[in-house]
Amino acid sequence: MFDVPVPDPAARAAALERLDGLVKPLGALGRLEELAAWLSAAHGSVPPRPLDDVRVVVFAGDHGVSALSAYPREVTAAMVRVFLAGKSGVNVLAAQVGARVRVADLGVDWDGADVPDSVTAHKIRRGSGSIDVEDALAPGEARAAFEAGRAIAGEEGEADLLIPGDMGIGNTAVCAAVVAASLGLPAAEVVGTGTGVDAAGLSRKTSAVAAALSRASGRVEDPFDRLTALGSACLAATAGFLVEAAVRGIPVVLDGVFSGAAALVARDIAPGAEQWWLAGHRSTEPSQAFALKALGLEPILDLGLRLGEGSGAVQAVPTLRAARAILADMGLLADLA
The missing domain is CATH 3.40.50.10210 (Nicotinate-nucleotide-dimethylbenzimidazole phosphoribosyltransferase (CobT), large domain)
Incomplete structure (x- = not known):
């Protein structure tokens, strides 16, 4: 048997929460949001690591x-x-x-x-x-x-x-x-x-x-x-x-x-x-x-x-990098003046 870890559920939840708070309507970035949350869970961080390697x-x-x-x-x-x-x-x-x-x-x-x-x-x-x-x-x-x-x-x-x-x-x-x-x-x-x-x-x-x-x-x-x-x-x-x-x-x-x-x-x-x-x-x-x-x-x-x-x-890969970028670089609705 192989000990396969579960992608980090807390990171996924945090990513979804941040995605909902970005300067856009809820779910407006479609599949990119799903991919961003997936990458966050896989890397265990929000935003995920840059996909450099x-x-x-x-x-x-x-x-x-x-x-x-x-x-x-x-x-x-x-x-x-x-x-x-x-x-x-x-x-x-x-x-x-x-x-x-x-x-x-x-x-x-x-x-x-x-x-x-x-x-x-x-x-x-x-x-x-x-x-x-x-x-x-x-x-x-x-x-x-x-x-x-x-x-x-x-x-x-x-x-x-x-x-x-x-x-x-x-x-x-x-x-x-x-x-x-x-x-x-x-x-x-x-x-x-x-x-x-x-x-x-x-x-x-x-x-x-x-x-x-x-x-x-x-x-x-x-x-x-x-x-x-x-x-x-x-x-x-x-x-x-x-x-x-x-x-x-x-x-x-x-x-x-x-x-x-x-x-x-x-x-x-x-x-x-x-x-x-x-x-x-x-x-x-x-x-x-x-x-x-x-x-x-x-x-x-x-x-x-x-x-x-x-x-x-x-x-x-560029699509995944775009998904990461929305978590890393987009602003929050809460920060709007």
């Missing part, structure tokens, strides 16, 4: 179902190099808000000999099994990857805000399977177009996820068994990252479908951890909507994004 960790890995994607498997390894060069979508977007980006190879199908050791320090395996015909992970690997994710969160433990990103061709098929198994849904309801497959590709992808769910039937009640049968090393590590952030009381902004699927599993492992998470944006993937509904999370933004990498969550 924002860190993105991109969890990378390959999947046995990558052939279902519109892009080849080799793109995953190539993108790790792009992250390191600072030229990816999330690198560019994170720079706009002053966030730092780190990439962690948990299961990329390469040796990674030409990248810094820090990238591969927590590597579990090269690629995952094709979940339609075999388990994604070998016995014990899901727990090892989960612990690796916890360790990574510990290494980033000084952050004011954490964002889990993802990179892996085949990610959305794996996420669809994990969400479906977690919530008892059929494949047809959770499978989306991912990187942009056509109608025929969507049909193949749905069939593969349905086959995976049938194969793993009866073995998904335990979250680690679910990760072993249907997940991946990078998904298990993301779940560990989310749990450890909650244990440490560090607020997290989830990105898209990948972190949503990991969050469902993380919540099963550590009930209450979801109190420390926000949903940064609404993905175009249907399985994310099911995951967020089950977690009780409402996306901050809806921009039609489907890149992954943490790119959507990064876009929510």
